[in-house]
Amino acid sequence: MSAAPAPKAADGSAAYIGRFKVWRGDADGGELKDFEVEVNEGEVVLDIIHRLQATQAHDLAVRWNCKAGKCGSCSAEINGQPRLMCMTRMSVFAPDETVTVTPMRAFPVVRDLVTDVSFNYTKAREIPSFVPPPGVGLGEYRMRQEDVGRSQEFRKCIECFLCQNTCHVVRDHEENKAAFAGPRFLMRIAELDMHPLDAAEEAGLDRKSAAQDEHGLGYCNITKCCTEVCPENIKITDNALIPLKERAVDRKYDPLVWLGNRIRRR
Amino acid sequence: MATTETPGPARPAEPSGGVHAPGRAAIAARHLRTDRWWLAPAVTATVLTVFVVYSTWRAFANADYYAAPYISPYYSPCIATDCVNMRGGADLQIFGPWWGLSPALLVLIFPLGFRLTCYYYRKAYYRGFWAAPPACAVAEPHGKYTGETRFPLILQNVHRYFFYFALVFAVILTYDAALGFRDAAGHWGHMGLGTVVLLVNVALIWVYTLSCHSCRHIIGGRLKNFSKHPVRYRMWGWVGRLTAHHMALAWGSLVMVAVADLYVYLVASGAFADPTFF
Numbered sequence A: 001m002s003a004a005p006a007p008k009a010a011d012g013s014a015a016y017i018g019r020f021k022v023w024r025g026d027a028d029g030g031e032l033k034d035f036e037v038e039v040n041e042g043e044v045v046l047d048i049i050h051r052l053q054a055t056q057a058h059d060l061a062v063r064w065n066c067k068a069g070k071c072g073s074c075s076a077e078i079n080g081q082p083r084l085m086c087m088t089r090m091s092v093f094a095p096d097e098t099v100t101v102t103p104m105r106a107f108p109v110v111r112d113l114v115t116d117v118s119f120n121y122t123k124a125r126e127i128p129s130f131v132p133p134p135g136v137g138l139g140e141y142r143m144r145q146e147d148v149g150r151s152q153e154f155r156k157c158i159e160c161f162l163c164q165n166t167c168h169v170v171r172d173h174e175e176n177k178a179a180f181a182g183p184r185f186l187m188r189i190a191e192l193d194m195h196p197l198d199a200a201e202e203a204g205l206d207r208k209s210a211a212q213d214e215h216g217l218g219y220c221n222i223t224k225c226c227t228e229v230c231p232e233n234i235k236i237t238d239n240a241l242i243p244l245k246e247r248a249v250d251r252k253y254d255p256l257v258w259l260g261n262r263i264r265r266r
Numbered sequence B: 001m002a003t004t005e006t007p008g009p010a011r012p013a014e015p016s017g018g019v020h021a022p023g024r025a026a027i028a029a030r031h032l033r034t035d036r037w038w039l040a041p042a043v044t045a046t047v048l049t050v051f052v053v054y055s056t057w058r059a060f061a062n063a064d065y066y067a068a069p070y071i072s073p074y075y076s077p078c079i080a081t082d083c084v085n086m087r088g089g090a091d092l093q094i095f096g097p098w099w100g101l102s103p104a105l106l107v108l109i110f111p112l113g114f115r116l117t118c119y120y121y122r123k124a125y126y127r128g129f130w131a132a133p134p135a136c137a138v139a140e141p142h143g144k145y146t147g148e149t150r151f152p153l154i155l156q157n158v159h160r161y162f163f164y165f166a167l168v169f170a171v172i173l174t175y176d177a178a179l180g181f182r183d184a185a186g187h188w189g190h191m192g193l194g195t196v197v198l199l200v201n202v203a204l205i206w207v208y209t210l211s212c213h214s215c216r217h218i219i220g221g222r223l224k225n226f227s228k229h230p231v232r233y234r235m236w237g238w239v240g241r242l243t244a245h246h247m248a249l250a251w252g253s254l255v256m257v258a259v260a261d262l263y264v265y266l267v268a269s270g271a272f273a274d275p276t277f278f
């Protein structure tokens, strides 16, 4: 909070000169740099970053594409909150508030606001893909709406990786990255396990146990930060992670199921 | 994983830092949030602490838990011989006189286990007491984290069994609430403020219990093809609507169960006379 009122823009419109702190640097180090940038009515944080780039910091690195909250490129942290820069309106901040913009803090930084998100692509590759049902040709898939409704919510994901970035399992513990797929990809397992035509089980692949044994579902302690930051408002914890935990319980911790399996194996 | 180490039991990776790990943007602050992120965990921890202290006192008190016709939810069912005599109540005398402690201790482990392993309360106390994490994007103070992958927290997976017990308790408390329509002498056709308190309590216990995530799974969530189970699909939809409010229901029923006990305590100890409607 600062005492001095924000300077007014020259033409007396609703525009004002806003104070910003933007992280500049690379993997070898960096710092928060102060800037004063014009803010106009209706603008979002990404507009300010673009104006900053155009007028004061020409080499500022920033990743973006759609400016419509649909490509998932412009993920960053604004006043410490993981958000999309293009979907964060300047009107949520007071004109005299200093707005801090940093890159995502769970991933290695490339430069300025750009991070290396390849962790997520590695994790995506570790999830076994959809197993086509035997005897059903392409173009012959028929599914009923009530069977796919649940997983349609997960298909809204724009892969911004804000959830992956916020999840304390890896954000606060680099060493867990090898063992933990993260909310976005555990949600992918849930989606496939709920898919009415996925034939993984027939092919000998148990997604429920694998979620726990190979993709680190047990690391999640359902504290819901992934859900809090998802710009698509996907109820990741309630609709994907908890149901997946319950499915793993069916397989691994249900004594009746366990007993049945022991007997069948005899 | 490729490793050159000698083979042996899988060892957890060594802690190698969080937001200050090498390669990440060099920002000294643990977090840069400017809102009051500490408020929610602080309120959670405070209310839970008050509840635990109050409940511990009441559970060990072994007194003032029955004010005919009302029984405190902390002491129902009462399954020891030293329970006060409750006319027609859930008073079962399974444990003989050798049980010298409060009868509440015999039954409270079930609702306690249900709430301790509840998916919502887990979030509440992991954040409020354990600071793992204290709030989103606020670095936690722990060097190492294994979550629910190992003992003891892996036991959280038993939640659904506590859910089954919780259903039994909900039925018993419903019975207790129904008995609230009899007067102190055991004649039907009475209603007092205590009846209303017990009714509201049991209603909240029911919606909280039915909104349980394990319930949602058992009712229908575990199915792959909803179209083959239209009835369970509809019920899954209803339970899901309750589950969306699980947090509010968890708090509501937590507060109400303590209020119901306090009400019985006040009437039983003579501090307050139960207003009678008819």
Ligand code: SF4
Residues within 6 Å of the ligand: A166, A167, A168, A169, A182, A183, A219, A220, A221, A222, A223, A224, A225, A226, A227, A237, A241
């Ligand atoms: S709910 Fe689980 S996956 Fe989501 S942020 Fe929390 S710990 Fe991570």
Ligand code: SF4
Residues within 6 Å of the ligand: A156, A157, A158, A159, A160, A161, A162, A163, A164, A184, A226, A229, A230, A231, A232, A233, A234, A236
């Ligand atoms: S689940 Fe939400 S937060 Fe996570 S990557 Fe997808 S859109 Fe982003």
Ligand code: FES
Residues within 6 Å of the ligand: A064, A065, A066, A067, A068, A069, A070, A071, A072, A073, A074, A075, A084, A085, A086, A087
């Ligand atoms: S630029 Fe595409 S989501 Fe922000």
Ligand code: FES
Residues within 6 Å of the ligand: B114, B118, B119, B120, B121, B159, B163, B208, B209, B211, B212, B213, B214, B215, B246
């Ligand atoms: S009671 Fe909260 S999830 Fe089961």
